Amino acid sequence: MTSKEMLGHLAEMKIPAKSPSSTLEDAYVSIVRKKLKPILEARAAEIEAQKRAEAEAKAEKEREEAAKAEKERIAAEKRREKERAEEERRRAAEEAARKKAEEERLAEEKRRKEEEERNRVRDNAPKSIPSFTSLLDQIAQQEEILKEQAEEQAKKKEESRGPRKDRRGEKAGETQHRSSRRAPVAPEDMEGESEHSGKGHGKGGRKGQRRGGQGEDRYSRMAREAEQYNQVLEEAREAVEEATRESTGRRKKRKERRKKQQAEKAEEKRIEEAIANDQDLSQLDTVKVPQGSTVAELADLLGVPANDIIKRLFLLGTPLTVTESMSDDLIELVADDLGREIKIMTKEEENSFSFYDDPKDLKPRPPVVTVMGHVDHGKTSLLDAIRHTGVAAGEAGGITQAIGASQVQINGRTITFIDTPGHETFTAMRARGAKVTDIVILIVAADDGVMPQTIESINHAKAAEVPIIVAVNKIDKPGADPTRVRQELTEYGIIPEEWGGQNMFVDISAKKKLGIDDLLEAVLLEADVLELKANPDTFASGNVLEAKLDRGRGSVATLLVNRGTLRVGDAIVAGMSYGKIRAMIDSRGNNVKEAAPSTPVEVLGLQSVPMAGDEFRVFQDEREARSLADERALKARIEEQNKVKHVTLENLFDTMADAEVKELNLIIKADVQGSIEALQDSLDKMDQSEVRINTIHSAVGAITETDVTLADASNAIIIGFGVRPDSKAKAAAERDGVEIRTYSVIYKAIEDIDAARIGMLKPTEEEVQTATIEVRNTFKVPKVGIAAGCMVQDGEVSRDDLCRLVRDGIVVYEGKLASLRRYKDDVKSVKAGFECGIGLENFQDIHVGDVIESYRIEEVARTE
Numbered sequence: 001m002t003s004k005e006m007l008g009h010l011a012e013m014k015i016p017a018k019s020p021s022s023t024l025e026d027a028y029v030s031i032v033r034k035k036l037k038p039i040l041e042a043r044a045a046e047i048e049a050q051k052r053a054e055a056e057a058k059a060e061k062e063r064e065e066a067a068k069a070e071k072e073r074i075a076a077e078k079r080r081e082k083e084r085a086e087e088e089r090r091r092a093a094e095e096a097a098r099k100k101a102e103e104e105r106l107a108e109e110k111r112r113k114e115e116e117e118r119n120r121v122r123d124n125a126p127k128s129i130p131s132f133t134s135l136l137d138q139i140a141q142q143e144e145i146l147k148e149q150a151e152e153q154a155k156k157k158e159e160s161r162g163p164r165k166d167r168r169g170e171k172a173g174e175t176q177h178r179s180s181r182r183a184p185v186a187p188e189d190m191e192g193e194s195e196h197s198g199k200g201h202g203k204g205g206r207k208g209q210r211r212g213g214q215g216e217d218r219y220s221r222m223a224r225e226a227e228q229y230n231q232v233l234e235e236a237r238e239a240v241e242e243a244t245r246e247s248t249g250r251r252k253k254r255k256e257r258r259k260k261q262q263a264e265k266a267e268e269k270r271i272e273e274a275i276a277n278d279q280d281l282s283q284l285d286t287v288k289v290p291q292g293s294t295v296a297e298l299a300d301l302l303g304v305p306a307n308d309i310i311k312r313l314f315l316l317g318t319p320l321t322v323t324e325s326m327s328d329d330l331i332e333l334v335a336d337d338l339g340r341e342i343k344i345m346t347k348e349e350e351n352s353f354s355f356y357d358d359p360k361d362l363k364p365r366p367p368v369v370t371v372m373g374h375v376d377h378g379k380t381s382l383l384d385a386i387r388h389t390g391v392a393a394g395e396a397g398g399i400t401q402a403i404g405a406s407q408v409q410i411n412g413r414t415i416t417f418i419d420t421p422g423h424e425t426f427t428a429m430r431a432r433g434a435k436v437t438d439i440v441i442l443i444v445a446a447d448d449g450v451m452p453q454t455i456e457s458i459n460h461a462k463a464a465e466v467p468i469i470v471a472v473n474k475i476d477k478p479g480a481d482p483t484r485v486r487q488e489l490t491e492y493g494i495i496p497e498e499w500g501g502q503n504m505f506v507d508i509s510a511k512k513k514l515g516i517d518d519l520l521e522a523v524l525l526e527a528d529v530l531e532l533k534a535n536p537d538t539f540a541s542g543n544v545l546e547a548k549l550d551r552g553r554g555s556v557a558t559l560l561v562n563r564g565t566l567r568v569g570d571a572i573v574a575g576m577s578y579g580k581i582r583a584m585i586d587s588r589g590n591n592v593k594e595a596a597p598s599t600p601v602e603v604l605g606l607q608s609v610p611m612a613g614d615e616f617r618v619f620q621d622e623r624e625a626r627s628l629a630d631e632r633a634l635k636a637r638i639e640e641q642n643k644v645k646h647v648t649l650e651n652l653f654d655t656m657a658d659a660e661v662k663e664l665n666l667i668i669k670a671d672v673q674g675s676i677e678a679l680q681d682s683l684d685k686m687d688q689s690e691v692r693i694n695t696i697h698s699a700v701g702a703i704t705e706t707d708v709t710l711a712d713a714s715n716a717i718i719i720g721f722g723v724r725p726d727s728k729a730k731a732a733a734e735r736d737g738v739e740i741r742t743y744s745v746i747y748k749a750i751e752d753i754d755a756a757r758i759g760m761l762k763p764t765e766e767e768v769q770t771a772t773i774e775v776r777n778t779f780k781v782p783k784v785g786i787a788a789g790c791m792v793q794d795g796e797v798s799r800d801d802l803c804r805l806v807r808d809g810i811v812v813y814e815g816k817l818a819s820l821r822r823y824k825d826d827v828k829s830v831k832a833g834f835e836c837g838i839g840l841e842n843f844q845d846i847h848v849g850d851v852i853e854s855y856r857i858e859e860v861a862r863t864e
């Protein structure tokens with residue numbers, strides 16, 4: 001109650017209190033409490049009731065609001081659903097309309113083309129398909145005559161209907177009636193028939209005669225004959241259509257090819273004329289300038305004083321000294337300024353050779369084909385079906401791992417296939433596959449349609465100007481829709497010949513081996529159009545498909561010969577490597593002595609590992625080969641050094657410009673080129689907003705001291721994939737504090753780099769090397785197998801250590817020690833400087849000169 005109320009009650013009770021702040025004696029307080037108790041209780045009850053009512057009202061209101069909200073939600077949901085359905089309906093209608101329009105357009109285009117072609121064939125080109133066109137005309141005439149005869153006969157029949165009715169039932173008159181009906185028309189009839197047989201349809205005519213002789217109604221005979229002619233006409237029409245359809249695409253291609261050849265001839269003529277007129281060829285020709293040329297080099301190539309170029313550069317606002325290298329743009333600007341035509345040559349182009357062959361020396365060569373397509377659309381299965389081997393069934397992870405090649409025979413002709421890998425990370429390798437091929441088979445699964453890598457494959461093939469044959473695969477599957485595949489591909493400019501385009505389509509099932517022969521025949525047809533030729537009687541040249549360092553065999557390269565004949569004993573240069581061919585193995589694993597154009601062979605004898613995609617050529621003189629390779633290697637080294645300097649400077653600038661950006665420099669070494677490219681590809685795809693990843697050097701082969709020096713100079717980490725550092729490299733890395741990380745699984749390397757990039761790499765285990773052991777001889781131990789007689793070179797090896805066997809820098813084995821002995825006794829450990837016998841668990845292939853690295857795994861305490 002308020003103070004005022006209280007003062008009122010106190011006055012009633014005659015208790016002295018003047019103001020709300022007056023003090024009450026304790027005795028008064030208890031009296032007041034007693035007296036006011038009923039009032040206070042009533043008040044409390046009142047308040048309580050009021051509170052309850054308010055709470056109830058509030059609850060009621062809330063309930064109402066909730067119900068309202070729910071109602072609104074349901075209504076909104078309904079509205080949304082309706083809108084969604086409408087949107088869907090609209091989209092479907094639009095899609096259907098678009099599809100219909102597209103179909104109509106294609107059909108119209110097809111019809112128009114066919115019509116044009118038919119008219120053209122009929123009007124102008126009786127030579128190309130004489131039998132069909134003349135047949136068409138003759139049949140049309142025939143049809144006309146028959147129609148007239150039929151009409152005439154019908155008229156006559158109509159006229160004679162009355163009298164015939166009268167004679168109905170006259171049994172005796174039956175024969176006479178027939179002969180009398182036949183008699184008046186006999187001469188025309190015979191004439192018509194003899195003409196039919198004259199046109200090569202004697203069979204039907206004779207049959208008609210025979211039947212006619214037996215008393216067949218003449219009208220029905222004529223109708224039957226007309227029908228027969230209609231059928232022949234229809235067949236003839238179809239044949240004409242088919243012939244024109246098939247020939248259009250290919251004729252178009254042939255025409256294009258001729259045009260190209262003419263252009264080449266014109267160019268040759270131009271050069272010949274220039275020579276005849278004593279013109280300066282260097283002025284006439286485009287000057288080839290290697291990428292990254294220095295000012296002095298460019299001056300030399302263009303035959304102008306270096307000062308002239310420096311002056312121009314200065315005017316362009318880019319002062320450079322004679323020894324500084326120029327960017328592509330600068331080279332082009334300066335050349336333009338000098339009025340000179342130039343072509344900047346990339347390293348690849350620079351290393352390529354060009355040859356001239358007299359057309360009379362050219363002989364047909366087999367087509368080189370690459371199968372491309374989306375992952376799992378059936379590349380391996382197709383190649384497998386073609387070769388009838390069991391590769392796909394046993395293929396680990398379903399990925400074709402490296403480029404190989406094979407040859408198949410069909411109808412007495414050869415086709416060379418290059419196997420391309422299918423996983424997304426191998427894109428770079430695939431691009432190379434397209435460059436060395438004549439024809440691409442684009443495989444598309446009919447149940448899956450066009451997918452990202454299908455488009456990628458189309459782009460690669462188009463970039464390399466290679467014709468595409470489409471193999472629509474998996475047509476045995478229930479959801480297969482080959483027409484949809486055709487439809488989808490039109491969006492990318494791949495249009496079936498039967499729709500007036502340039503691409504052959506073949507429906508196949510690689511699994512059930514359906515349509516494979518048709519596909520191979522299509523390849524041969526396409527090859528005929530391309531008129532593939534090469535001069536086999538000269539020194540060989542071609543491309544490196546794949547190269548690796550093989551344990552025992554050294555550098556092994558798969559080469560594809562595209563000109564000349566490659567022979568055992570030839571001196572060759574491939575990129576930066578050279579050597580004399582020691583042995584050649586063909587695609588079936590046979591040793592061969594020579595390889596003609598379009599033949600893939602594996603060769604042994606190169607001194608180092610070339611890069612896949614490098615061009616190779618045979619030299620008459622081995623010394624010449626060697627000096628070219630050395631020259632190239634030297635140039636590459638200089639470029640690499642320049643590159644490092646360049647990269648570091650650029651890094652420095654970037655880091656200064658944007659302090660947030662950090663750099664991670666990598667040197668990648670691997671056992672095969674494919675691994676480098678796969679790793680590089682994944683690195684390129686990583687988020688590099690925080691840490692920029694630069695691969696400053698990558699190559700196939702063991703990790704060497706040079707790599708460590710490079711890493712030291714450029715503050716890089718060395719990533720080894722399937723390779724190990726040699727002892728000098730190890731020592732140098734320790735001395736310079738360079739990190740070497742080795743992996744045997746590509747994804748683990750990617751994972752680590754990815755984790756390190758975001759500072760999340762927290763090793764829990766660390767490898768601690770315990771000893772390096774050299775294998776000095778090998779011997780057989782009964783029941784154990786091959787054991788190695790070794791010398792421990794440094795550290796101390798223990799019986800429980802893990803180990804790896806390294807040969808020429810390549811990891812050949814990883815596992816456990818099976819035995820460790822000194823003289824005949826098993827021992828726990830052997831120290832540096834002592835000999836010992838070592839057996840490896842489940843591994844016998846130990847060679848003298850191999851190195852065994854022993855190590856143990858130690859736990860590392862986490863820092864957080």
Ligand SMILES: Nc1nc2c(ncn2[C@@H]2O[C@H](COP(=O)(O)OP(=O)(O)OP(=O)(O)O)[C@@H](O)[C@H]2O)c(=O)[nH]1
Pocket residue numbers: 373374375376377378379380381382392397398399400421422423473474475476477508509510511512
């Ligand atoms: N039903 C059916 N299945 C097929 C056919 N061709 C291939 N397959 C299956 O499709 C899967 C993929 O085939 P692969 O030949 O490995 O495909 P790929 O394109 O070589 O795959 P990658 O090497 O991983 O790029 C396998 O399970 C095959 O059995 C076919 O014609 N019909």
